[in-house]
Amino acid sequence: MRRAPWVRCLLLALVQGFWAQSNAEATxxxxxxxxxxCIKQGGPACQYCRVTQDIQTALGFKSIGGCIPRPCSELLGKDDPHICQHFVQAPDDVKVEFLPDSNSQTDTVIISWRPSRFGIAFLRGFQVLLQALGGSTTDCQLLLFHRNVSLSASHAQRVYQSDPFSGLSLSTQYVVTVVALPIPERWEKFNHNKIFDTxxxxxxxxxxxxxxxxxxSDVSVQQNGTVITVTFNLAPPNLGIRSYFLLCSRMKKCIEITPNFERNQTHHSYQMKNLQEGANYTCEIAANEVDAVRKVFSFQVKHVDKEAERLHSGTSPLALLLPLCLVVFIMFGAVLAVLIIRSRQSIRMFINKADLFLPHKENWTQDEITSLSNNRQTPPRLLICYSSAEGLAHVKAVQxxxxxxxxxxxxxxxxxLWNSLSLAEEGYMAWYCRQIxxxxxxxVVCSESLNRRPVSQNPSPESDEEELYKGLDMGFSFHSTDTVIPLIGAEVGRARAQNRDLSKYIAAIFEYSQETDIPTELQLISHYILMRDLPLLFSHLHGVPLHRPGVSLNIKHISKEGFTEVAAGAALQRAIIDAGSAVGSKIWSKERPVITC
Structure with missing residues (x-):
């Protein structure tokens, strides 16, 4: 019985010792x-060193973007060739932490990670690469241990940090890659990627x-009779927003609102008149700035009982006016009777000669609105394919x-672009085959880059810069549609050979592209130029004729001139204009002679 307290004290001391050791290892x-x-000889002042340009020059490494993406044989193999025959696994638990930044337009982050316990005895440092997703390299850091450092599996609890990465654009996706050095000759799991948003x-x-x-953010709607009053909060004065715009459904144009800031600097009320009673309206209100965030709100215009409103006004004025109105009515009736008697003969003559004044009526009927077929229970499903190699402006126009x-x-x-999760789960080709x-x-939205797809050739030796990005997992191929077009072309050829309907497949180009941009394998299917042939595309998708005797296709917003009346159509028109400008500048830059100094 006396040994029990002693045993408990001994166990407590051991636990405290292990706990202290664990905390020390997590430094x-x-x-x-x-x-x-210091790096070559070792010492407490250089256990974990940032590599500057001077050290890179002294070590004799060829630098690419501030880093040295070299395998083990070039980093350490000259001194000890056997050290490269080992396994070094990617770091674990990569985290991104935001730091305070005095610049309101940029962000600053710091990267931390833990080394893997596999191959940690051969670990000689880390390489941290930060890249804007879909863009060029932003920054790169090389961090090395000195030659005499000795790490064991217990050191895997250590947390290593990078230097701060500053000047990052706000609301931008980045990918950070932490590479374990030296890069082995025969292993692949030596880096860890993490995507984050600033x-x-x-x-x-x-x-x-x-x-x-x-x-x-604060929008309220009130109805007084048939007048709708919209009250919203104004932007802070420091933003310099002087006007706003209001756009509602069932309205053909946008309303610009300029508040009187001398009267009220926090809220403004705007009255909307001549609205349809009983109708539902969906409106957007925002600052009158480019790409401003819009606040969406809805309301219904209630019916107004005009008779009750008239009776509510009171009966005393009506009682006073009734005798006077009666006298005026009697006098007017007498005068009207005399005029009718005297002009009866003139009226008969006018009726007999009325045919002379009737306009000629041709045999035509007023345009009717063609209704969609009721045979389909669900809307048609449309898959859109395109080439992202044309540039971001073209991709935005497609979207x-x-x-x-x-x-x-x-x-x-x-x-x-709307099904990234399904693409990641199924794989690129499997997803497209299922959707087709x-x-x-x-x-298929055709463009110059889509028609001029690169033909697969024997792989050429990779450059140093390509080796740098080989470890990066940037998602799906930037020219992903290149492999889909031959698949669609094969389906079209098979359907043609079997005399099947080809209406399932459609080719289209925007007005800034050429008809020669349509690939040869898609020449057999229907071609449309957008947005000129928008009614034709609608007729194709729903199987309704554009014209037939006495009837023509007349659907709101489905025309070359009318599609811009809705918000989505106006955004589409802006995207097409921007894409046309981008493609034109791209062609100009290709034709421009290269001048070297």
């Missing part, structure tokens, strides 16, 4: 300023300090086209 290591001699302006600086993110078709053409659109099989129609 955070930040990069140190080291010189070349903070938005509103998240970092507050909504009231961001002009592009601010929007009216706006998909949004317009989805909202205003009674069609369910399938776009790879399940879709009612397949629309």
């Amino acid at each position: 955070i290591f930040t990069p140190q300023d080291c010189n070349l001699d 903070r938005s302006c509103a998240e970092k600086n507050g909504l009231d300090n961001c002009k592009e993110d601010w929007y009216p 706006q086209l998909a949004a317009f078709i989805q909202q205003h053409m009674a069609t369910q659109v399938c776009l790879d 099989r399940e879709s009612d129609f397949v629309l």
Whole structure:
């Protein structure tokens, strides 16, 4: 019995010792300023060193973007060739932490990670690469241990940090890659990728300090008779927003609102008149700025009982006016009777000669609105394919086209940009094969880059810069549609050989492209030029004729001139104009002679 307290004290001491050791091992290591001699000889002042340009030059490494993406044989193999025959696994638990940044337009982050316990005895440092997703390299850091360092599996609990990465754009996706050094000759799992988003302006600086993110958050609607009053909060004075715009459904144009700031600096009320009673309205209100965030609200105009309103006004004025109105009515009736008697003969003559004044009536009927077929229980499913190699402006135009078709053409659109999770789960080709099989129609938006797809050739030796990005997992191929077009062309050829209907497949180009941009394998299917042939595309998707005797296709917003009357159509028109400008500048830059100095 006396041994029990002693045993408990001994166990408690052991646990405290292990706990203290665990905390010591979890120490955070930040990069140190080291010189070349310290790295080679070792010492407490250079256990974890940032590599500067001077050290890179002294070590004799060829630098690419501030880093040295070299395998083990070039980093350490000259001194000890056997050290490269080992396994070094990628770091674990990569985290991104945001740091305070005095610049309101940029963000600053610091990267931390833990080394893997596999191959940790051969670990000689880390390489941290930060890249804007879909863009060029932003920054790169090389961090090395000195030659005499000795790490064991217990050191895997250590946390290593990078130097801060500053000047990052707000609301932007980045990918950070942490590479374990030296890079082995025969292993692949030596890096770890992590995708993150920098903070938005509103998240970092507050909504009231961001002009592009601010929007009216407090909107109220009141009805007084047939007049609708919309009251909304104004932007803070420091943002410099002087006007706003209001856009509602059932209204053909946008309303610009300029508040009187001398009367009220926090809220403004605007009255909307001549609205349809009983109708539902969906409106958007925002600052009159480019790409401003919009506040959406809805309301219904209630019916007004005009008779009750008239009776509510009181009977006393009516009682006073009734005798006077009666006298006037009697006098007017007498005068009217005399005029009717005297002009009876003239009226008969006018009736007999009325045929002379009747306009000629041709045999035509007024245009009718063609209704869609009721045979289909669900809207048609449309898959849109395109080439992203044309540039971001062209991709945005395709995305706006998909949004317009989805909202205003009674069609369910399938776009790879909207189904990233399904693409990741199924794989690129499997996803496209399933969509082509399940879709009612397949629309290929053709462009110059899509028609001039690179032909697969024997792989050429990779450059140093390509080796740098080989470890990065940037998602699906930038020219992903290149492999889909031959698949669609094969389906078209098979359907043609079997005398099957080819209406499932459609080719289209925007007005800034050429008809020669349509690939040869798609020449057999229907071609449309957007937005000129928008009614033809609608007729194709729903199987309704454009014209027939006495009837023509007349659907609101489905025309070359009318599609811009809705918000989605206006956004599509802007995207097409921007894409046309981008493609034109691209062609000009290709034709421009290269001048070297």
